[in-house]
Amino acid sequence: MTKSQFQNTSDWIDAKNAQDPNIEIYQSKRYPKELLYSNRMYQRLMSFYPEASEEVQIASKAQHICRWEVARESFPMDRVGYLKWREDLKKFHANTTAIILKKAGYSEEFIARVSFLIEKKLLKKDTETQLLEDVICLVFLEYYLDPFVHKHDREKLKNIILKTWNKMSEKGHQEALKINFSTTNFQLIKEALGL
Incomplete structure (x- = not known):
């Protein structure tokens, strides 16, 4: 093209x-x-x-x-x-x-x-759908998690983070851990994922 x-x-x-x-x-x-x-x-x-x-x-x-x-x-x-x-x-x-x-x-x-x-058809089965989902989750974690932190209680936040994590590939997980999170948000992520 x-x-x-x-x-x-x-x-x-x-x-x-x-x-x-x-x-x-x-x-x-x-x-x-x-x-x-x-x-x-x-x-x-x-x-x-x-x-x-x-x-x-x-x-x-x-x-x-x-x-x-x-x-x-x-x-x-x-x-x-x-x-x-x-x-x-x-x-x-x-x-x-x-x-x-x-x-x-x-x-x-x-x-x-x-x-x-x-x-987002065939998520987890189609490699390009999965790639797009990884990007959606990475953008959410980098830019949109913080506003959620100010709106929801800790348990709900941990649930949101876990659901987001479960949609991602292993490569997506590795990339997510490179994001420059605030200390508070990184602690929350570690709690949610049991790290």
């Missing part, structure tokens, strides 16, 4: 995510929340596995594309509602990305593969 195809796709995903009305402040700068997440995903993928296929690269950038358009509040506020919201989001992200990929001129097979990855 030509670079311009990938570059166009990347720019269009960024343009969509730049419309996020939710703002996150990082290092004293303001970012649309999902644009920042998308950039973090792509950067982490390329540092963790630089030889990742173009399909995985696009799936990493589009993992949360336009997420704010499918509000959590539009589903029942219970466990079943949460799971339904998550499933619907995966399809929404895959469909939104597929429209961009068609516009960029990618083949049906390529588009189907990116959708497969965004929907």
